[in-house]
C-alpha cells in the first residue's frame with residue numbers, strides 16, 4: 001500500500017507526465033496461487049492494485065510471463081481452467097505460454113485460449129502441423145500515439161520439463177532463432193519493444209546481449225526475485241519472484257525523442273497491495289469452495305519444518321516401500337512445496353505434488369540410473385551407492401518414467417502401478433506420519 005500511495009502522490013505532483021508515461025504490471029510463475037495466504041498476495045489483491053492504477057492512469061499494461069497454472073488443488077483438480085477465468089477478472093492484457101501450460105497436454109491449451117480474453121503468446125512452440133500452439137507469436141498494443149510490441153517466447157527445454165503424454169510431436173524452437181526472425185520487422189513498427197520470456201533469468205541476460213533492439217524483457221521460469229530492473233547491454237530485464245509473492249511494477253517515461261525513455265521498476269510485496277477486489281475475491285472463493293471439502297482435512301501434525309530437499313528422501317522411501325522396490329527416485333523439481341511445523345493437510349500434499357503423476361517402477365542398470373540421476377540440479381543423495389553393473393528396480397513418477405523410456409528405450413522396463421503418488425503419500429502419512 002505504501003508504494004502505491006507514494007506513486008499516486010508523485011503522479012499528481014508531476015501532473016503532465018501522464019501523456020508520455022507507460023505503466024507495466026507484471027507477474028510470472030503464479031502457479032495457481034489465486035488465494036491470499038502466507039506471503040502470497042492472491043489474485044484479488046493484485047486485481048485491486050491494477051484496477052486502482054487504471055482508474056488514475058490511461059496506460060497500464062498488465063502482463064503475465066507464463067506458468068500461471070499448476071501448483072494448487074484448485075488448478076490441478078480443474079486442469080488449469082479456473083486460473084484463466086480468474087486472470088480475465090483480474091484484467092490481464094497479455095499472457096504467455098510457459099512450460100506448465102502443457103501439463104494437461106497441448107490440446108488443453110486450446111481451451112485456455114478459448115477462456116482467456118487476452119492473447120496467450122508463444123512464438124517458439126509449434127504443434128505437429130507446424131502451427132503456433134499459442135494465439136499468436138507477438139502482439140501490438142496501441143495507446144493513441146504509442147505503440148508497444150510484445151513478443152512471447154518460452155524455453156526450448158520445455159520437452160524435458162513436461163509430461164510426454166499429450167505433447168507428442170511438438171517443436172520448441174530456440175528463442176534466439178525466433179527473435180532473429182521477428183525483431184527487425186516488429187522493431188520498425190513500434191515505439192517500445194518488450195519480450196515476454198519464459199526462459200529463465202540467465203537466458204534473458206544472454207538474449208538481451210544478443211538482441212540490442214529489445215527495450216525490456218519481462219521474464220519468468222527461474223522464479224527470480226529481482227527487486228529492481230537490471231540492464232544487460234541496452235536492454236532492461238525484470239522478473240517478479242513467483243506464486244504472487246511479489247508483483248512487478250515498471251514505469252517508462254518517453255522523452256519525446258524516438259527511442260529515448262527513462263525506465264524505473266520495483267517489486268511490490270503482497271502486504272504493499274491494497275485490500276482485495278471483492279468481485280475477484282468472490283470468484284476465487286467460488287472455486288476454492290469446490291475443493292475445500294476435499295483438501296482442507298488434517299492428516300498429521302509435525303513439529304519440524306521440512307525443506308524440499310528434506311522431503312525428497314522421505315518421499316522416495318515411501319514410494320519404494322509401497323511397491324517393494326530397491327530404491328525410490330523423485331526429482332527435486334517435482335516437489336513444489338515445503339512443509340511447515342504444524343498440521344499437515346491434504347491440501348499440503350496437493351501443493352507438494354500438484355501434477356497428478358502416477359507411481360511407476362522402472363527396472364534399469366545402475367549405469368543408466370546414474371545417467372538419470374545426473375539430470376538432477378544437485379548430486380542425488382543415493383548416487384554414491386549405485387553399482388553401475390547391477391540392475392535396480394526404482395519406484396518413481398510417471399513423469400520420470402516417461403523421460404527415462406525416451407532416453408533408454410528397451411534397455412529399461414517400465415511398470416505402471418496405476419496409483420496417484422499423491423494418494424500414496426496421503427495414505428501413508430495419515431497412517432504413519434513422516
Ligand SMILES: [Zn+2]
Pocket residue numbers: 067098099100198220221222
Ligand atoms: Zn517454467
